[in-house]
Amino acid sequence: MSDLPKPEESLSKLDHEPPRTGWMDAPVDIRKGMYCYSANPKSLNYTGFPHAREWNPIEDDWKLPENWQEILHRGFRERLDRFRSVKVFMDICVRCGACADKCHFFIGTGDPKNMPVLRAELLRSVYRNDFTLMGKILGKLNGGRPMTENVLKEWWYYLFQCSECRRCSVFCPYGIDTAEITIFGRELLNLLGLNIDWIATPVANCYRTGNHLGIQPHAFKDMLDFFVEDIEEVVGVKVEPEYNKKGADILFITPSGDVFADPGTYTAMGYMLLFHYLKERYGFDITWSTYASEGGNFGFFTSHETMKRLNSKMYAEAKRLGVKWILGGECGHMWRVIHQYMDTMNGPTDFMETPVNPITGTVFENAKSTKMVHIMEFLADLIKHDKLELNPRRNDHLKVTFHDSCNPARGMGLLDEPRYVINNVCNNFYEMPANTIREQTFCCGSGSGLNAGEDMELRLMGSLPRANAVKYVHEKHGVNMLSCVCAIDRAALPTMTEYWTPEVDVTGVCELVANALVIPGEHDRPTDLRGEDLPGWAEPEREETDAE
Amino acid sequence: MNVKYMFSLVAVLLLILLSYAGAEAAGMKTFFGIFIPYIAVAIFLIGFIWKIVGWAKSPVPFRIPSTCGQQKSLPWMSYSYTDSPYTKTGVVLRMALEVLLFRSLFRNTKFEQHGDRLIYRWEKWLWLFALLFHYAFLVTVIRHLRFFAEPVPFFVQWLEGLDGFLQLGLPGLFLSGVALAAAAIFLLLRRMYLAEIRYISLPSDYFPLFLIIAIAVSGIMMRYFTKVDVVAVKELTLGLVTFGPTIPEGVGGLFYVHMFLVCVLLIYFPFSKLMHLGGVFMSPTRNLPNNSRAVRHVNPWNYPVKVHTYEEYEEEFRDKMVEAGLPVEKGA
Numbered sequence A: 001m002s003d004l005p006k007p008e009e010s011l012s013k014l015d016h017e018p019p020r021t022g023w024m025d026a027p028v029d030i031r032k033g034m035y036c037y038s039a040n041p042k043s044l045n046y047t048g049f050p051h052a053r054e055w056n057p058i059e060d061d062w063k064l065p066e067n068w069q070e071i072l073h074r075g076f077r078e079r080l081d082r083f084r085s086v087k088v089f090m091d092i093c094v095r096c097g098a099c100a101d102k103c104h105f106f107i108g109t110g111d112p113k114n115m116p117v118l119r120a121e122l123l124r125s126v127y128r129n130d131f132t133l134m135g136k137i138l139g140k141l142n143g144g145r146p147m148t149e150n151v152l153k154e155w156w157y158y159l160f161q162c163s164e165c166r167r168c169s170v171f172c173p174y175g176i177d178t179a180e181i182t183i184f185g186r187e188l189l190n191l192l193g194l195n196i197d198w199i200a201t202p203v204a205n206c207y208r209t210g211n212h213l214g215i216q217p218h219a220f221k222d223m224l225d226f227f228v229e230d231i232e233e234v235v236g237v238k239v240e241p242e243y244n245k246k247g248a249d250i251l252f253i254t255p256s257g258d259v260f261a262d263p264g265t266y267t268a269m270g271y272m273l274l275f276h277y278l279k280e281r282y283g284f285d286i287t288w289s290t291y292a293s294e295g296g297n298f299g300f301f302t303s304h305e306t307m308k309r310l311n312s313k314m315y316a317e318a319k320r321l322g323v324k325w326i327l328g329g330e331c332g333h334m335w336r337v338i339h340q341y342m343d344t345m346n347g348p349t350d351f352m353e354t355p356v357n358p359i360t361g362t363v364f365e366n367a368k369s370t371k372m373v374h375i376m377e378f379l380a381d382l383i384k385h386d387k388l389e390l391n392p393r394r395n396d397h398l399k400v401t402f403h404d405s406c407n408p409a410r411g412m413g414l415l416d417e418p419r420y421v422i423n424n425v426c427n428n429f430y431e432m433p434a435n436t437i438r439e440q441t442f443c444c445g446s447g448s449g450l451n452a453g454e455d456m457e458l459r460l461m462g463s464l465p466r467a468n469a470v471k472y473v474h475e476k477h478g479v480n481m482l483s484c485v486c487a488i489d490r491a492a493l494p495t496m497t498e499y500w501t502p503e504v505d506v507t508g509v510c511e512l513v514a515n516a517l518v519i520p521g522e523h524d525r526p527t528d529l530r531g532e533d534l535p536g537w538a539e540p541e542r543e544e545t546d547a548e
Numbered sequence B: 001m002n003v004k005y006m007f008s009l010v011a012v013l014l015l016i017l018l019s020y021a022g023a024e025a026a027g028m029k030t031f032f033g034i035f036i037p038y039i040a041v042a043i044f045l046i047g048f049i050w051k052i053v054g055w056a057k058s059p060v061p062f063r064i065p066s067t068c069g070q071q072k073s074l075p076w077m078s079y080s081y082t083d084s085p086y087t088k089t090g091v092v093l094r095m096a097l098e099v100l101l102f103r104s105l106f107r108n109t110k111f112e113q114h115g116d117r118l119i120y121r122w123e124k125w126l127w128l129f130a131l132l133f134h135y136a137f138l139v140t141v142i143r144h145l146r147f148f149a150e151p152v153p154f155f156v157q158w159l160e161g162l163d164g165f166l167q168l169g170l171p172g173l174f175l176s177g178v179a180l181a182a183a184a185i186f187l188l189l190r191r192m193y194l195a196e197i198r199y200i201s202l203p204s205d206y207f208p209l210f211l212i213i214a215i216a217v218s219g220i221m222m223r224y225f226t227k228v229d230v231v232a233v234k235e236l237t238l239g240l241v242t243f244g245p246t247i248p249e250g251v252g253g254l255f256y257v258h259m260f261l262v263c264v265l266l267i268y269f270p271f272s273k274l275m276h277l278g279g280v281f282m283s284p285t286r287n288l289p290n291n292s293r294a295v296r297h298v299n300p301w302n303y304p305v306k307v308h309t310y311e312e313y314e315e316e317f318r319d320k321m322v323e324a325g326l327p328v329e330k331g332a
C-alpha cells in the first residue's frame, strides 16, 4: 500500500477520458500493482491442470505451449456449444454503452478496457474473426481481429481485472453478463496454464485439506478451540462446538477465512455463540466439518469443472454424516455457487430432507431441492418468531451501514434478510445512497480471487465506488461500522477502509448478532466480542446487580 | 473525422448511388424491384432461423438469472415479483417489461466525479430515445403492411389514423417516420460525440444507423416531396407477395433506392448485432426464474469429475485427527 499516493491524490489523478488510439491498436501494458502473480506450478499439478510451469506476466516470453492457438480455438468452440449464455452474449451486444460506467474497476482506474463492454469485446473480436461469416468477410471493419500473443496477454490482464460482480448485467438491456464472459475466458486461460497463484493455490489447498488456507483437520479444531477460550473470557460461558458428528441434525459450512483472520474471526465466534444459545435453549444439534471446512469456492474462478470438484465435498459430507440439511454461513461467491450451481452440478440430494427450522417449524420451501439455507434466512426466521433474546443496546456505540456483497445481491437476491436481522440487533442503521446498494451494489474490489497483495493498486482503486459511498454516510450520519455477509469482504474491506475511510471498521452481521444476544448463564459483559469496552455499559449493569 | 463512421457513411452512400443509377440509368428495375427483394427476404428468413436454431442448440447448463430485486425466501418477506421472479408468470412479466419497456435500460445511470465525490445520476435519454426509435420502427413496419395486403387490414388503418392525427397539409404527416429518423439521428450523434461511446463503437455500429436514417429519409422524401405514385408502388409490392411480380410504369429511382436499402438491412440483419431482436428472448440472465434452490435445474452435459473423497482425506490425516480427538471412520 506504501506505493500508493494519498487518497486525495489518487482521486484527483483519475481520468476517464478515453485515449486517442483505438482500443484494438493499443498494445497491452501489464503494470505492477494491477496484476497478480502467476500460478505456482505445484498447485496446478496437484489438481491436474495442464501446462503447469514457471512464467512471469511481465516478461515477454510466457512459455506458451506450441499449439496454444489451436488449444484456445478448440476450447472456444467447445464452450460455445456448451453455454448458450456465451454464444448469445458473443452475438447480440449493440455497444450501447449502458454498462460502460457501471464497473467499479472502470470508475476506479479510468482504463477504458475496464468498461464491461470492452472487456467482453476483447474476446468478441476474436470470436467474430474466427467464428462468424461477417467477421471472415469484413475482418477489422466488423470488429474482428486474429488471436495473437498480445491479444492473449490482454485477455489475461483484463480478465483478472474483473471481479465477476455482475453489476454490468443489471443495466444491460439484454442482460449480457460480463461476469459470465470472464468466467468463460478464465476457463480458456486455464487450458494454457495461465491462472494466478492467489486462485490456484487455494484451489489445491481446498482439494487436499478441505479449505483454501490448507488448514489440516487437527489445526482447524485448534483454531476453533482458541475461539472457545476467547468466548469464555468475554461472555463467561463455555461453548462446545461439535466436529464431524455423525447423526447431527444439521451440517454447518462457512468460509475458512473467518477462522483465520480478524475481523472474520469475530463472525466465527458469533456463529459459535449463536449455536450454543440455540443448543442451550432449544436443543439445537449442529456440527462443523473439517472435510468440508470451506464454504468458498475458488474453483468457481477457475473453471466450471474445478468448481464442481471442490463443491462436491458439501453433499458428500452431508451424506456421510447423515444430516437433514445444511446451513451456510456468511459468504458471497459461496452463495452464488450454492444458489445457482450446486444442485445442478452435484445433486440431486434425496438423502436429505426439505429444510425445516427445528425451533420455529418453518419449512424453507425456497431451499427444498438444494437443501441448504442461508444463515440470514435462518436468523430472520428465528427473530420473526421471537426465539432470540436480543439486547440491541449492546450495539449502541455503533452506527452501522450494510454492504451488499455482489453475489448474494445479484446472484441470489438476498437483500432484505440481512437488513431485517441488523435492524433487530442494532439501533443505528443507515443505508448508503440508493444507487450503490442492493442490486446496484458496488464490489469490494477484491472479489473473484483478486484479493492478493501484489495487485493492491487495482484493489484499492476498484474499491473506490464502495468506499466513496461509505465515506458519504460516515460524514453524513457518523457511520463507524460497515457490516457485510461475506468472508472476502471481511478480508478486503478493512484494507479499503484503512486507505479511504480509516474511521470506519468492518464486521460480519453474525458478530453484531452475537453481541446483542443474551446468552443463558453469561457473566457481566462490559465489552464486545473484540474485547473492546462498551461505552457507558458497565455502570447500569452494576447498579442492577447492586440492587438485588 | 473518424474512419469508423466515415467508412459506414460512404458504404451507405455507395449503396444509394448503386441502386439509383442501377434502376434509373442502367434500367435494371427488374433486378432491383424483383430479384433483390426475393433474395433479401429469403436470406433474412433463413439467416434468422439459422441463428436462433444455432443459439437454441447450445444448452443452458445452469440457471443464472441476474437477480435485480429481493428473492422469494421466507413466507412473510415480500419479494420482487418481476425483478427476481420465482414463477413462470413472473418470468413472462419480466421479459415483457424488458421487451416492451426496456426495463433494464430504464435503470441506466451516468457516473460523474465531482471533486472527491462520486455520483450516479439517473440517465433517461438513452432509454427514451431507444424506446422511441423502436416503437417508431415498429409502427412504420406495421404501416407498410398496407402495401402488402388488399384490402388493407383494419389494424393498419387504425394505426395510420393514430399515427397521422397531426394533419399538417396533404398528405397527412406520419409521426412515426419523423420520430424514427429523429431518434436514429440522436443515437448516431450520441455515438459520434460521447467520448466513451465513440471509443467502443465499431464501423458495424454506425452502418445500421446510417442505413436506417437513409431508409427513413428516402421514405419521407417520396411521400412528401417527390410524391411517388402510390398505386403503382402497390402494384409492384402486391405482385411480389402474390408471386406474380411486375414492374409498373411511373415509379421513380428514389423508390428503388428506398426498397434496396431495406433489402440491405434485411440481408445484413441475421449476421449482425441486430439479432438482439431474437437474442433478448434467449438471454439466460433474464428468462429464467430465480428458484434454483427450490427446483433443480438439469445440465444435459453434466459429467462426473475427479474428487478428493473423504476416505482419501481421512487416510492422509487419520493420525492427526485421532490425536486431536476428531471422530474417524476407521479405527487408527
Ligand code: HEM
Binding pocket: A094, A095, A096, A173, A174, B098, B099, B100, B102, B105, B130, B134, B137, B187, B205, B206, B208, B209, B212, B274, B276, B277, B280
Ligand atoms: C427488448 C428488446 C430490445 C431492446 C432493449 C433494444 C435496445 C436497443 C438499443 C439499446 C439499441 C442501441 C441504440 C444505439 O445506441 O445504437 C438498439 C438498436 C437497434 N435495435 Fe433494438 N432493442 C430491442 C428489440 C429490437 C427489435 C425487436 C428490433 C426489431 C427490428 C430492434 C431493432 C434495432 C435496430 C434496427 C437498432 C438500430 C441499429 C443500431 O443502433 O445499431 N431492436 N436496440
Ligand code: SF4
Binding pocket: A092, A093, A094, A095, A096, A097, A098, A099, A100, A116, A117, A171, A172, A173, A174, A175, A176
Ligand atoms: S449494456 Fe449490454 S448491449 Fe449495451 S454495450 Fe453493454 S453489454 Fe453491450
Ligand code: SF4
Binding pocket: A102, A103, A104, A105, A114, A115, A116, A119, A161, A162, A163, A164, A165, A166, A167, A168, A169, A178, A179, A182
Ligand atoms: S462483472 Fe463487475 S467487474 Fe466484471 S465487468 Fe461487470 S461490472 Fe466490471
